[in-house]
Amino acid sequence: MVNTAAPGMFWGYRREDGSAGIRNHLVVIPSVICANTVAQRVAALLPGAVAVPHPHGCAQVGDDVTQTEKVLAGTAANPNVGAALIIGLGCETCQASHVADLAQGLAPGRPMESFYIQETGGSIKAISHGVELGKRLMERIGAQQREMIPLSELIVATECGGLDVSSMLAANPTVGLVSDGVIAAGGTVLLTETPELVGAEDVLARRARDPQVAQRLRQVLQGAGREVARAAQRGGPAGQTGAGDLSPLGLDGTTTPAEASLSCLEKAGSSRVEGVLTFASRPTGRGLYVMDGPAQETVAVSAMAAAGAQVCLFTTGRGSPLGNAIAPVIKVCGNPETLERMGDNVDFATTAVMEGSEAPDDAAPRLLQLLLDVCGGQLTNAETIGHQEFGIHRIGPTV
Numbered sequence: 001m002v003n004t005a006a007p008g009m010f011w012g013y014r015r016e017d018g019s020a021g022i023r024n025h026l027v028v029i030p031s032v033i034c035a036n037t038v039a040q041r042v043a044a045l046l047p048g049a050v051a052v053p054h055p056h057g058c059a060q061v062g063d064d065v066t067q068t069e070k071v072l073a074g075t076a077a078n079p080n081v082g083a084a085l086i087i088g089l090g091c092e093t094c095q096a097s098h099v100a101d102l103a104q105g106l107a108p109g110r111p112m113e114s115f116y117i118q119e120t121g122g123s124i125k126a127i128s129h130g131v132e133l134g135k136r137l138m139e140r141i142g143a144q145q146r147e148m149i150p151l152s153e154l155i156v157a158t159e160c161g162g163l164d165v166s167s168m169l170a171a172n173p174t175v176g177l178v179s180d181g182v183i184a185a186g187g188t189v190l191l192t193e194t195p196e197l198v199g200a201e202d203v204l205a206r207r208a209r210d211p212q213v214a215q216r217l218r219q220v221l222q223g224a225g226r227e228v229a230r231a232a233q234r235g236g237p238a239g240q241t242g243a244g245d246l247s248p249l250g251l252d253g254t255t256t257p258a259e260a261s262l263s264c265l266e267k268a269g270s271s272r273v274e275g276v277l278t279f280a281s282r283p284t285g286r287g288l289y290v291m292d293g294p295a296q297e298t299v300a301v302s303a304m305a306a307a308g309a310q311v312c313l314f315t316t317g318r319g320s321p322l323g324n325a326i327a328p329v330i331k332v333c334g335n336p337e338t339l340e341r342m343g344d345n346v347d348f349a350t351t352a353v354m355e356g357s358e359a360p361d362d363a364a365p366r367l368l369q370l371l372l373d374v375c376g377g378q379l380t381n382a383e384t385i386g387h388q389e390f391g392i393h394r395i396g397p398t399v
Contacts (some may be wrong), residue, residue, distance in 0.1 A: 008152075012146060013081075015110065024079055026134060027085070028051045029076055030086075030282060032094055033055045043134075052388075062176070063395055080227075080327060111141060152286065157312040158268055159304075160196075160313075160319035167263060167334065169334070171315035181364065193287070197224070217290060274287035274289055283308070297314075301329065305324055305325075311374060321387055331381065335354070336354070347381050350363055
């Protein structure tokens with residue numbers, strides 16, 4: 001599928017709250033682990049619906065339950081979600097009705113329903129009730145048509161996993177140029193994985209829009225650095241903490257943590273940093289924003305989707321199958337060995353850049369065109385295969 005929208009535009013779904021999505025999902029959200037099976041069965045019985053099972057919502061307190069509610073509400077309010085069905089058990093601390101209220105605050109007018117298994121009569125009756133509610137919601141969004149949307153309304157998440165030299169020399173620079181292009185068109189780019197950025201504090205701070213943003217960047221990265229140090233004391237890695245970035249770099253490459261941090265930053269291009277976001281928080285304007293969050297890829301992508309990102313550019317050197325339940329993940333790879341082993345997981349190859357026969361400046365327009373095609377409805381490989389990973393970062397104890 002080729003994007004046929006006018007230059008600087010993409011085909012998307014205009015929502016009642018004014019946002020624009022690139023998919024039209026009915027998302028079925030369990031507010032608690034106890035509702036996972038019901039939510040998954042409901043989604044399975046509604047062709048086209050997606051579920052986001054997770055292990056949280058029970059016995060969480062304070063900031064921890066607040067964060068779970070925030071991510072679930074943000075997921076329901078993502079512009080790619082046409083309607084949401086939120087299912088709770090009934091006795092959990094993360095209540096389905098509260099998540100729905102939070103989501104409505106983020107996306108006024110979004111078709112949304114919630115109910116509790118304990119009040120419906122058990123799992124079998126809850127599945128039946130959920131399917132009936134889901135059918136009504138799908139009828140409400142089924143007739144919605146795509147229209148041309150300015151690129152300025154796109155929020156692009158950036159992520160890397162399985163870092164190697166090909167990521168540093170080919171994939172990340174190419175994605176960085178696309179990020180700059182999106183921002184130049186008035187759009188927004190999100191950069192997270194703050195543990196992966198430790199060592200790049202000065203570089204980021206020099207790109208801040210004002211001294212306050214620079215100070216906040218330093219605070220966030222210094223805090224991430226302390227977490228990395230504590231992880232090392234507990235037997236974790238001494239450098240970056242991304243689960244896919246722990247083993248030595250491939251293609252006979254060697255690097256330092258600081259070099260890896262600069263490579264991680266390169267995905268975001270050269271634009272100035274407009275602000276720093278807390279985990280899963282929405283950007284307050286347009287341009288480049290840094291989100292404070294862990295390096296674990298599933299959690300990071302889910303947080304950026306909860307913050308409103310409609311699509312993710314994901315670079316990988318050694319390969320990653322990861323997708324997302326509501327936001328398409330475009331996989332970019334420059335390692336020819338990985339493309340041979342895991343080619344069905346990769347959407348865009350930067351091997352020519354890695355081999356020196358093409359410059360990132362030449363590859364970036366093709367990647368931008370692919371981004372627009374995906375926005376217009378072309379499926380990523382992760383979507384075709386069915387990868388719908390979803391994760392939430394826990395920040396407190398279970399009681």
